[in-house]
Amino acid sequence: MKEHMRPESLMMSYGYKPELSEGAVKCPIFQTSTFVFKTAEEGKAFFEIAYGIRKKLPNEELGLIYSRLNNPDLEILEDRLCLWDGAEDCAVFESGMSAITTVLLEFLKPGDLLVYSNPLYGGTDHFINHFLPKLGIHTLGFKPGEERNGLADLIKGSPHADKLAMIYVETPANPTNALIDIGACREVADYFKTDEKTVFVAVDNTYLGPLWQHPLKHGADFVMYSATKYIGGHSDVIAGAVLGNAEVMARVKTLRTFLGNMCGPWTGWLLLRSLETLKVRMDQQAANAKEVAAFLSTHPKVERVYYIGHLDSNDAEFEVFNKQCVSPGAMVSFDIKGGEAEAFAFLNNLKLIKLAVSLGSTESLAEHPDTMTHAGVDPGHKLEMNITGKMVRLSIGVENFNDIIWDIKQALS
Ligand SMILES: *Cc1c(COP(=O)(O)O)cnc(C)c1O
Numbered sequence: 001m002k003e004h005m006r007p008e009s010l011m012m013s014y015g016y017k018p019e020l021s022e023g024a025v026k027c028p029i030f031q032t033s034t035f036v037f038k039t040a041e042e043g044k045a046f047f048e049i050a051y052g053i054r055k056k057l058p059n060e061e062l063g064l065i066y067s068r069l070n071n072p073d074l075e076i077l078e079d080r081l082c083l084w085d086g087a088e089d090c091a092v093f094e095s096g097m098s099a100i101t102t103v104l105l106e107f108l109k110p111g112d113l114l115v116y117s118n119p120l121y122g123g124t125d126h127f128i129n130h131f132l133p134k135l136g137i138h139t140l141g142f143k144p145g146e147e148r149n150g151l152a153d154l155i156k157g158s159p160h161a162d163k164l165a166m167i168y169v170e171t172p173a174n175p176t177n178a179l180i181d182i183g184a185c186r187e188v189a190d191y192f193k194t195d196e197k198t199v200f201v202a203v204d205n206t207y208l209g210p211l212w213q214h215p216l217k218h219g220a221d222f223v224m225y226s227a228t229k230y231i232g233g234h235s236d237v238i239a240g241a242v243l244g245n246a247e248v249m250a251r252v253k254t255l256r257t258f259l260g261n262m263c264g265p266w267t268g269w270l271l272l273r274s275l276e277t278l279k280v281r282m283d284q285q286a287a288n289a290k291e292v293a294a295f296l297s298t299h300p301k302v303e304r305v306y307y308i309g310h311l312d313s314n315d316a317e318f319e320v321f322n323k324q325c326v327s328p329g330a331m332v333s334f335d336i337k338g339g340e341a342e343a344f345a346f347l348n349n350l351k352l353i354k355l356a357v358s359l360g361s362t363e364s365l366a367e368h369p370d371t372m373t374h375a376g377v378d379p380g381h382k383l384e385m386n387i388t389g390k391m392v393r394l395s396i397g398v399e400n401f402n403d404i405i406w407d408i409k410q411a412l413s
Pocket residue numbers: 095096097098121123124170174204206207225226227228229238239240
């Protein structure tokens with residue numbers, strides 16, 4: 001069934017067997033910490049597989065042991081998330097940050113070099129620049145566009161070039177929507193790999209995934225999500241996910257077992273419910289965003305709109321967009337004429353759109369990157385990336401777009 005059905009058709013049923021749950025049409029919440037073994041021999045066999053003491057026999061599955069290792073709500077959720085990205089395996093986490101930091105901790109070691117794109121989500125930026133150096137990991141940032149032109153030279157200029165272990169990217173970048181070419185990052189990574197070491201490419205796909213961009217298909221080794229955003233989609237749960245091939249995911253899941261940062265069954269169940277409407281929500285959000293971006297770009301009080309649906313064939317990023325994005329998504333930033341005072345006046349006058357950080361949810365949200373999500377970013381970096389007092393970031397929801405535009409219009413006036 002998986003082979004010929006589209007993911008949205010499988011979000012209600014895939015991976016769940018009603019006969020194992022009294023015939024319930026919906027997967028129940030398996031609110032349990034531990035699972036009963038039928039026999040001692042079965043318990044022994046489960047542990048042999050879980051701890052890698054021996055390989056699985058043909059047709060043998062890892063049985064349920066303890067909810068830090070596995071739980072049906074999490075396993076079914078992971079199977080369903082794999083469908084969107086065409087991944088072999090998935091691990092879900094208690095937050096996007098725990099998903100991201102677990103990958104960084106598992107695949108980097110002291111002395112390694114991590115190369116990352118700017119700007120990054122504030123939490124990720126902090127972990128890379130303030131925590132990883134304490135472990136003796138070297139870090140080097142690059143700007144969107146450099147991956148196609150000059151990244152290899154930038155890395156060669158580092159005294160740690162021979163220790164390059166990972167290229168980490170976030171595309172489109174938050175809040176400017178700058179695009180990074182994932183395929184070009186793969187080429188740079190392969191250029192620096194040796195017989196002794198591979199160089200991993202990791203992509204935070206929160207902004208466009210899992211519908212509108214599929215990094216694994218463009219050569220990434222890992223795709224990571226804050227499932228708090230589109231996947232959860234209702235601003236009521238914090239969660240994260242990592243996807244990749246079976247080999248790397250076995251390592252991710254092993255570290256998750258020992259850090260104990262998997263999500264709980266209740267979170268898993270909420271996300272299963274969210275996945276059923278993922279495509280209809282995201283389709284509506286993207287359609288609404290297109291209308292909002294068109295409105296903003298003609299408004300006299302708006303200086304500049306950052307929306308990847310408006311790239312034209314002269315833009316360097318146009319080719320990247322066509323190659324790797326399925327839709328421009330539902331995040332629109334803009335510069336208001338004036339500065340912080342004008343941006344604040346706009347934000348304070350919104351009636352329908354809520355003034356809050358986060359994104360990807362059913363309700364539209366607005367925030368001020370310079371003083372909110374990106375308040376901790378180096379002021380010089382912010383200026384270089386166009387994050388100034390006049391910028392407002394919008395996450396467009398599923399409301400009627402005429403009402404969203406009405407609200408923006410009255411707040412601008
Ligand atoms: C929100 C976000 C994160 C962090 O996710 P949490 O679920 O809040 O831990 C990471 N990356 C991006 C791009 C995000 O928007």
